Amino acid sequence: MPTLSKRVQDTFASPFRKFLPLARATKKRGIEVIHLNIGQPDFAMPTDLLNNLWDDSKPNFVPYGVAEGEDELRKAWTAYYSKFNVDLRFKDLIVTTGASEAILFALLGIADAGDEIIVPEPFYANYNGFAQMAGVNIVSLFSSIEDGFPIPKIEDFERTIGPRTRGILLSNPNNPSGKVYDEDTLIALAALAKQYNLYLLVDEAYSEFVYEGFSFYSAMQLSGADDHVIVIDSISKRFNACGTRVGALISRNHQLLENITRYARLRLSPPMLGQAFSIKALQLPSEYHDRLRTDFSNRRSRLLERLDQMEDVLYHAPEGAFYLFVQLPIDDSDRFCAWLLTDFEYEGRTVMLAPGTGFYSTPGKGKDEVRIAYILDVDHLNNAMDCLEAALKVYPGLKKPVASVV
Amino acid sequence: MPTLSKRVQDTFASPFRKFLPLARATKKRGIEVIHLNIGQPDFAMPTDLLNNLWDDSKPNFVPYGVAEGEDELRKAWTAYYSKFNVDLRFKDLIVTTGASEAILFALLGIADAGDEIIVPEPFYANYNGFAQMAGVNIVSLFSSIEDGFPIPKIEDFERTIGPRTRGILLSNPNNPSGKVYDEDTLIALAALAKQYNLYLLVDEAYSEFVYEGFSFYSAMQLSGADDHVIVIDSISKRFNACGTRVGALISRNHQLLENITRYARLRLSPPMLGQAFSIKALQLPSEYHDRLRTDFSNRRSRLLERLDQMEDVLYHAPEGAFYLFVQLPIDDSDRFCAWLLTDFEYEGRTVMLAPGTGFYSTPGKGKDEVRIAYILDVDHLNNAMDCLEAALKVYPGLKKPVASVV
Numbered sequence: 112m113p114t115l116s117k118r119v120q121d122t123f124a125s126p127f128r129k130f131l132p133l134a135r136a137t138k139k140r141g142i143e144v145i146h147l148n149i150g151q152p153d154f155a156m157p158t159d160l161l162n163n164l165w166d167d168s169k170p171n172f173v174p175y176g177v178a179e180g181e182d183e184l185r186k187a188w189t190a191y192y193s194k195f196n197v198d199l200r201f202k203d204l205i206v207t208t209g210a211s212e213a214i215l216f217a218l219l220g221i222a223d224a225g226d227e228i229i230v231p232e233p234f235y236a237n238y239n240g241f242a243q244m245a246g247v248n249i250v251s252l253f254s255s256i257e258d259g260f261p262i263p264k265i266e267d268f269e270r271t272i273g274p275r276t277r278g279i280l281l282s283n284p285n286n287p288s289g290k291v292y293d294e295d296t297l298i299a300l301a302a303l304a305k306q307y308n309l310y311l312l313v314d315e316a317y318s319e320f321v322y323e324g325f326s327f328y329s330a331m332q333l334s335g336a337d338d339h340v341i342v343i344d345s346i347s348k349r350f351n352a353c354g355t356r357v358g359a360l361i362s363r364n365h366q367l368l369e370n371i372t373r374y375a376r377l378r379l380s381p382p383m384l385g386q387a388f389s390i391k392a393l394q395l396p397s398e399y400h401d402r403l404r405t406d407f408s409n410r411r412s413r414l415l416e417r418l419d420q421m422e423d424v425l426y427h428a429p430e431g432a433f434y435l436f437v438q439l440p441i442d443d444s445d446r447f448c449a450w451l452l453t454d455f456e457y458e459g460r461t462v463m464l465a466p467g468t469g470f471y472s473t474p475g476k477g478k479d480e481v482r483i484a485y486i487l488d489v490d491h492l493n494n495a496m497d498c499l500e501a502a503l504k505v506y507p508g509l510k511k512p513v514a515s516v517v
Numbered sequence: 518m519p520t521l522s523k524r525v526q527d528t529f530a531s532p533f534r535k536f537l538p539l540a541r542a543t544k545k546r547g548i549e550v551i552h553l554n555i556g557q558p559d560f561a562m563p564t565d566l567l568n569n570l571w572d573d574s575k576p577n578f579v580p581y582g583v584a585e586g587e588d589e590l591r592k593a594w595t596a597y598y599s600k601f602n603v604d605l606r607f608k609d610l611i612v613t614t615g616a617s618e619a620i621l622f623a624l625l626g627i628a629d630a631g632d633e634i635i636v637p638e639p640f641y642a643n644y645n646g647f648a649q650m651a652g653v654n655i656v657s658l659f660s661s662i663e664d665g666f667p668i669p670k671i672e673d674f675e676r677t678i679g680p681r682t683r684g685i686l687l688s689n690p691n692n693p694s695g696k697v698y699d700e701d702t703l704i705a706l707a708a709l710a711k712q713y714n715l716y717l718l719v720d721e722a723y724s725e726f727v728y729e730g731f732s733f734y735s736a737m738q739l740s741g742a743d744d745h746v747i748v749i750d751s752i753s754k755r756f757n758a759c760g761t762r763v764g765a766l767i768s769r770n771h772q773l774l775e776n777i778t779r780y781a782r783l784r785l786s787p788p789m790l791g792q793a794f795s796i797k798a799l800q801l802p803s804e805y806h807d808r809l810r811t812d813f814s815n816r817r818s819r820l821l822e823r824l825d826q827m828e829d830v831l832y833h834a835p836e837g838a839f840y841l842f843v844q845l846p847i848d849d850s851d852r853f854c855a856w857l858l859t860d861f862e863y864e865g866r867t868v869m870l871a872p873g874t875g876f877y878s879t880p881g882k883g884k885d886e887v888r889i890a891y892i893l894d895v896d897h898l899n900n901a902m903d904c905l906e907a908a909l910k911v912y913p914g915l916k917k918p919v920a921s922v923v
Contacts, residue, residue: 112744113683113684113710113715113716113745114714115626115772115773115776116626116627116628119625119777123779124779124782125779128584128782129782152578165570170559172560172757173757174557175759177537208762208788209785211784219522219525226522237783240779240780240783241783244783277522278519308518351578352578355789356786364518366518373525373529374650376531376533376534377529377617377646378614378615379615380762382761382762383762
């Protein structure tokens with residue numbers, strides 16, 4: 112048979128999904144799999160958002176839309192940003208097919224093959240894959256779970272800048288660490304980007320989900336760095352509509368957006384049905400997110416309580432988003448996550464988690480870490496934690512306490 | 518400001534869309550623009566396909582789907598192929614975000630940066646852009662409008678194969694030439710692909726639209742070349758649902774599909790609302806397409822009648838699809854198409870066309886050709902042809918007949 116490309120064979124395997132074939136086999140054996148591997152919450156959305164999605168005001172077929180996204184959606188989305196004290200204009204935002212496409216378009220638009228972007232580690236695993244697709248090298252800035260995932264110092268960012276560095280990419284709140292960047296850090300990063308003539312790309316998919324004691328500061332609030340700042344946004348997590356595939360690329364650098372629109376024109380338009388939904392969702396009253404935040408906060412509390420009862424488990428309480436990155440007494444998180452699906456059950460159930468290795472580009476990091484998405488109700492979370500607790504007693508690759516090794 | 522990547526600045530500008538800003542300005546001046554620039558037909562779809570799209574059988578939110586597409590859609594789509602005498606299995610088809618994504622994934626999966634694919638010319642213009650995104654070089658095989666766009670001879674394909682050739686890409690029926698590949702040609706191309714260990718990629722987005730006297734032969738009907746054949750398909754044109762953004766990548770080479778699924782997993786899932794629509798659409802009775810074919814055939818006849826009445830206009834009657842690629846007595850199709858929008862009107866109207874240059878990769882080709890999409894009803898087509906006829910009398914860049922130059 113003809114050969115495959117080298118790049119497809121080298122392509123990063125998504126830690127959220129690479130074990131799905133195993134999970135399917137587990138379910139076939141009659142075992143319930145509790146999916147905490149992916150950020151897909153179970154909250155119902157206001158039902159009328161999905162009724163009459165393609166109403167009589169629309170044509171009686173589904174045409175291509177505008178490459179940059181429908182005018183009405185761009186208006187609704189930029190208006191929505193006023194809740195973050197951001198004054199956006201229509202032209203500052205182009206609609207993409209999920210944040211995924213926004214990330215790919217941004218990388219292609221700011222960097223050529225062989226160029227570099229700096230990304231604080233751990234980071235959203237699929238950045239690895241999109242960087243590979245674009246031929247861009249990720250230069251990671253490591254921070255450790257033992258230290259509570261501190262945001263790297265500005266001097267550390269600066270030290271990492273090289274002749275091929277094109278930008279700094281981060282997610283705020285951070286997936287998977289749950290860290291939230293404060294205003295001062297973002298201002299300092301914008302100053303650094305200006306000094307070295309770099310882009311500052313901030314993925315704000317989780318900006319609605321910041322817990323008590325912390326506050327969200329959008330990179331679009333930064334002043335004096337309009338040419339440098341790019342924000343990536345998404346309808347998915349914000350409105351529990353991951354499957355609509357609607358995201359956005361936001362910048363006041365219109366020359367950049369106009370150039371990136373060439374890529375948007377190639378794929379003709381973002382999904383029209385998802386856009387019709389998004390226009391309605393972005394006009395929901397802010398109480399909608401107040402309620403979601405309360406629910407997530409309760410789930411988070413319960414999860415932390417359960418983990419506190421387990422031995423040799425280390426975490427940093429999330430400040431935002433809905434993930435917990437946790438260190439476990441295990442030899443290999445890939446092996447552990449697979450084993451949970453292939454060789455383990457507790458009362459007819461098991462739990463699917465995302466192995467930590469995928470969230471680093473530094474080889475060997477994350478081997479004893481997993482990501483838990485607290486996206487299900489407290490009952491499901493409890494069942495999942497029962498599984499985890501039991502698994503950590505019988506998993507064959509458990510790290511022995513140092514004393515017993517001697 | 519920070520620089521843009523070289524590649525985004527070099528990115529191919531879509532001939533279907535690059536003049537849209539001009540068209541917007543035209544409309545602002547109160548002039549009606551008849552859009553024959555893009556393959557977006559005006560046929561109503563059965564209305565119940567769009568009602569109750571997200572019914573009670575589904576969760577009360579819109580979750581991520583399966584990266585390879587929803588099981589139900591894959592089943593409906595493979596079953597639909599029986600109408601082309603193709604026996605497909607569930608695993609032979611993965612769902613993509615439009616055919617656009619299928620093309621990009623296929624190129625990334627079979628070719629590394631710097632590799633080549635052979636494409637008969639003229640071809641679907643956006644192949645140029647997707648090849649650029651993937652860093653793959655298009656080696657084109659020219660055929661001329663004067664000769665009626667003959668499909669290149671097998672010897673010509675063979676002569677073009679070099680050490681970096683990874684595949685042959687064609688669309689059948691061809692957009693923009695309207696040529697239909699016959700069974701013998703496809704069998705010969707598959708044999709060539711086997712002999713040189715190449716992929717044969719066939720874009721069959723228009724397979725429902727083949728006119729009297731011609732018949733469609735799907736590359737999935739080819740036997741003995743399962744590892745080599747890749748078909749690209751789309752819901753868009755087939756069901757007048759371009760905006761749903763649902764396409765497919767089809768192959769019996771499962772190793773290839775499994776590898777490409779890594780790209781699919783990165784972007785998580787195809788649009789779920791569009792997939793819900795597609796499941797219903799693929800189960801429409803075949804009378805639906807019989808009627809569409811009749812309507813397109815009538816539009817085609819009227820368009821050809823009108824062109825026959827104009828001087829110095831050359832075309833080859835389309836055998837399939839719904840485009841007419843036509844040679845006009847003009848100096849420069851880009852200039853002409855822009856001029857139609859900026860400096861021309863006839864009875865308060867003008868027509869937007871796609872300049873021919875974008876459908877070639879050979880520089881200088883297509884300069885006196887335009888693509889006309891006959892996707893509107895006969896009244897609109899007549900109005901558009903009134904405009905074209907009038908324009909060809911007053912356009913400042915008209916080619917003078919040789920006699921008058923002397």
